[in-house]
Every structure is written in structure tokens, then in C-alpha cells.
Amino acid sequence: MLIYIIHLLFLYHIAAEEKNSIYIGGISMSLMLVISLGYFYLFQKNNSLKFGNWYLIIAVLLGALATTFVSLTLNFGTVIGASTIGLLGSFIPKNFFGKNEGKQLRTAIYCGTFIGMCQPLAENHYLLICFASFLGGIVYCLSLQNLNGFGGKLGTIAFTGVCLAIFSLYIFVF
Numbered sequence: 001m002l003i004y005i006i007h008l009l010f011l012y013h014i015a016a017e018e019k020n021s022i023y024i025g026g027i028s029m030s031l032m033l034v035i036s037l038g039y040f041y042l043f044q045k046n047n048s049l050k051f052g053n054w055y056l057i058i059a060v061l062l063g064a065l066a067t068t069f070v071s072l073t074l075n076f077g078t079v080i081g082a083s084t085i086g087l088l089g090s091f092i093p094k095n096f097f098g099k100n101e102g103k104q105l106r107t108a109i110y111c112g113t114f115i116g117m118c119q120p121l122a123e124n125h126y127l128l129i130c131f132a133s134f135l136g137g138i139v140y141c142l143s144l145q146n147l148n149g150f151g152g153k154l155g156t157i158a159f160t161g162v163c164l165a166i167f168s169l170y171i172f173v174f
Helices: 002-017 022-045 055-073 078-089 101-116 125-142 153-172
Strands: none
Touching (some): 055 078, 055 101, 078 101, 101 125, 101 153, 125 153
16 A cells, blocks of 8 residues: 555656646546556455565665665666666576575565665765665565566665655654
């Protein structure tokens, strides 16, 4: 439900940014309706919520930190850093821990690369990336059985983790 609300808020801000364009607003509202119907169908079909393996949270964390290190410290840029870490993560064997566990591990690392692509917002950027990737890893573990076959799942999870981290940072720190 949290991903659904953040997804709708994201589309709303796209529509609200272009105040003078009725076409952009209409397209965004249509997308919100289609996404709402898709989520409604998805949650009617699978209403059980299971938590995945804990090591996937660590994989998201490592993917995010490695991407941040490669892009900021080594000055490769965010896209090259994310693709490098994603490529290195793809060499993990499919049956690394067990049946198809390596595949989930590769996907979690790649999800972390999206979080690692964030621009530095604060002086303690690595701490923010750790917190955002921890939250994103929890959302990733909760969504393992859901949203399969939907495009943009990993990007939405990364966006959710970063939004939750920044939101909680502003609430509890500032």
C-alpha cells in the first residue's frame, strides 16, 4: 500500500508541475487510474505478505554503497557506477545459496544501484545512502512475491526507500 501511495504522489507531482498543460494533467490522471486498477487487481489476487531473506537487505545496502563509492569517490559518474556494480553483481551464480537464491541476490544488488545513484544531499551522504538502502531493502523483501513482471519495480523500490529516508530525516532531525 505504501508503494501505491508513493507512486500516486509521484504522478500527482508530475501533473502539478505542468500547471498550464491540460494534456499532461489528463495523461497523468489516466495513468493514476490505470495504476490504481492494477494495484487493486494485484492485491485482490495475492493478499498475503511474506518477508524475504534478511541477506537481501545487505545486498541492497552493498549495491548502493558500492555504486555511491564508484560514482563519487572514483568520479565515474552515476550511470557508469551503477552499470559497473550491476555488471559485477551479474556474475553471482544462479544457485549461490540455494535454488534461485543467487538470482534474488543479483536483483537485490541491482536494486541497490538505483539507490546509490542519488545525488549527494548532505555532508553525511553515505549515512543517508545506508539508511535509504536499509529501508529500500525492507520494501524489496516485502515485495518479492508481488509486482513480478511489472516494469519499474526496482526503481520504484529505490524511490520509495530514498523518499522514506529523506522524509524521516526531515521529521526527526530538522
